[in-house]
Amino acid sequence: MRAIHLIVVHCSATRADRDFTEHDLDVCHRRRMMNGPGYHFYIRKNGDIKTTRPLEKIGAHARGYNKGSIGICYEGGVSERGRPADTRTVWQKHSLRVLIRTLLVDYPDCRVCGHRDLSPDLNGNGEIEPEEWIKQCPCFDVSKEMYDK
Known part of the structure; x- marks a missing residue:
């Protein structure tokens, strides 16, 4: 098994x-x-968690971070008007919490972050700020969610 040190949360931007x-994601x-x-993993609006790539296989979700990470994507992330938004349903929030907590049992030293948090720190202050984000994904602040074991 490969060494995992990062869990990255994404939205499908749909x-x-x-x-x-x-x-649809596969296509x-x-x-x-x-x-x-x-x-x-892919989390549908109804909360169903779909395994879309084996954990043993390196992901293709966060350039420069794929080798040691697990990628989780939730369906949505764009409002009905086509703007970035936290569109997670109650079921998606629950499933995301359960999935991450489960993964942290097997990979207890993992950092959990959003894809946008992997943007470069352009001003070098040690914090990735909104004006530095390459993408809005996942449209919510992952660090403020409660994923502790």
Whole structure:
């Protein structure tokens, strides 16, 4: 098994008023010349957790961080008007919490962060601030969620 030190949360950047299944995710990533979904897990709006890539396989979700990370994506992240937004349902929030807590049992020293938190610290102050984000993903502050064991 590969060494895991990071769990990265993403959104699919799809509209909350439209479905985007794990099959749609697979097709989307294959069209981008990837070998299937780049995330290890995908959480649907109804809270279903789909395994989309084996944990043993390096992900394709966060350039420069894939080798030692697990990628989790939730369906949504864009409002009905097409703007970045925290569109997680109650079920997605619950499933995300359960999944991360479960992963932290097997990988207790992992850091949990959002994809946007891996943006470069352009001003060198040690904090990735909103104006430095390359992407809005995952449209909520992962560090403020309660994922402790």
